[in-house]
Amino acid sequence: MPARREVLKLMGLAAVLAATRPWPATAAGGFAVMHSEAEWRSLLSPAQFAVLREHETETAGSSPLAHEFRPGIYACAGCDQPLYDAATKFDSGTGWPSFTAPIAGAIGTSRDRTLLIFTRTEVHCSRCGGHLGHVFPDGPPPTGQRYCMNGVALLFHPASATG
Numbered sequence: 001m002p003a004r005r006e007v008l009k010l011m012g013l014a015a016v017l018a019a020t021r022p023w024p025a026t027a028a029g030g031f032a033v034m035h036s037e038a039e040w041r042s043l044l045s046p047a048q049f050a051v052l053r054e055h056e057t058e059t060a061g062s063s064p065l066a067h068e069f070r071p072g073i074y075a076c077a078g079c080d081q082p083l084y085d086a087a088t089k090f091d092s093g094t095g096w097p098s099f100t101a102p103i104a105g106a107i108g109t110s111r112d113r114t115l116l117i118f119t120r121t122e123v124h125c126s127r128c129g130g131h132l133g134h135v136f137p138d139g140p141p142p143t144g145q146r147y148c149m150n151g152v153a154l155l156f157h158p159a160s161a162t163g
């Protein structure tokens, strides 16, 4: 009975979608920095809100931080928690700021199956839950990881010139 098989397939698909919604951590709460949606909208620019709170992805090459290679610290645009040291940044050629490793404890990850066939690992700030980007296992040494970040979700704090 092909019709019944199709229905079962659709039910399976629905179950997968229900089980893999892209915002599990926030729904469960538990972040040190939490705001209502209205508060986030007043704190962030529209572009920052779209990425950090709604999992949008900025256009490749749109962030000046993709071409920023001075020493310093990249912090979360939502809560200013330090996320990446510039020493771990590399030019991935993707048009997005890319890093080999985060600062210890700075990020959390979740499974992102919104594209169904293509499973990605979502990366968010461990302090406010803001969506930052994704991590892929095709980065350079020493970790082999490529943390592909939205520049608009980051604040760059250059190292002091005198330091």
Ligand SMILES: [Zn+2]
Pocket (backbone or CB within 6 Å): 076, 077, 078, 079, 080, 081, 125, 126, 127, 128, 129, 130
């Ligand atoms: Zn944050």
